[in-house]
Amino acid sequence: MAIWLIPNGHYNVDKQFAFRRNGDFYEVEPYALIWQNDFYYLIGRFVPENTIRHYRIDRMRSIEVTENKFRRASIDLKAYVDKTFNMFSGEDMLVKIEFDIGLLNAVYDRFGMEADIRHAEEDRILLTTKAKVSAGLIGWILTWGSKAKxxxxxxxxxxxxxxARRLADLYTQ
Structure with a gap:
């Protein structure tokens, strides 16, 4: 497989596309293309730092494919996706989250069919998993409101x- 050079960016408040790293190319060994959170992502090894990263496809511009070849490293893509998307980075911890039974399929979608999910109280399930404890995880949990604890x-x-208290304070002032 060939290495890709990707200029990547984001939109600013004026709705203008702005390149990251001054428009410099990211040198990436492409490993997989996935659909997550309503977007396509390229997962690959960022060559300069030898780290696995992901890039939103719709934020790439002028992709170039080089003549440089590489041998794909063996990585567990499912584990990478499970730990990374929506969770950002943080310390891995064993977490237990109780969900309304109506979210069972959403929990399977997020954590996989192999996830440790058991019956809890009436109309509730308990997920036990390792996750990166971060603001991203907290935000994801809060998206479910009172249906996740x-x-x-x-x-x-x-x-x-x-x-949750800081959020409530925004609406009581």
């Missing part, structure tokens, strides 16, 4: 509670 670890329970 962190059970453990206590540190994450406190973080979600504190963020």
């Amino acid at each position: 962190i059970v453990a670890p206590r540190e994450l329970v406190d973080m979600v509670r504190d963020e």
Whole structure:
């Protein structure tokens, strides 16, 4: 396979596309193309730092394919996606999250059919999984409102509670 050179960017508040890194190319070994959160992403190894990263396809411009060849490293793409998307980066922790039973398929979609999911109280399920504890995880949990509740670890329970209080404060002032 050939290495790709990708100029990547984002939109600013004026709705103008702005390149990251001054429009310099990202040298990437492409490993997979996935559909996640309503967008296509390229997953590959960022050559200068030897790290696995993902790039939104709709934010790439003028892709160039080089003559340089590479041998794809063996990585667990499912594990990368499960740990990375919506969760950003953070410390891996064993977390327990209780969900309304109506979210069962959403939980399977996010964590896979192999996820440790058990019956909890009436009309509730309990997910036990490793996740990166971060603002991204907290935001994802809060998207479910009262249909999701962190059970453990206590540190994450406190973080979600504190963020929910800050959110409530925005609407009580």
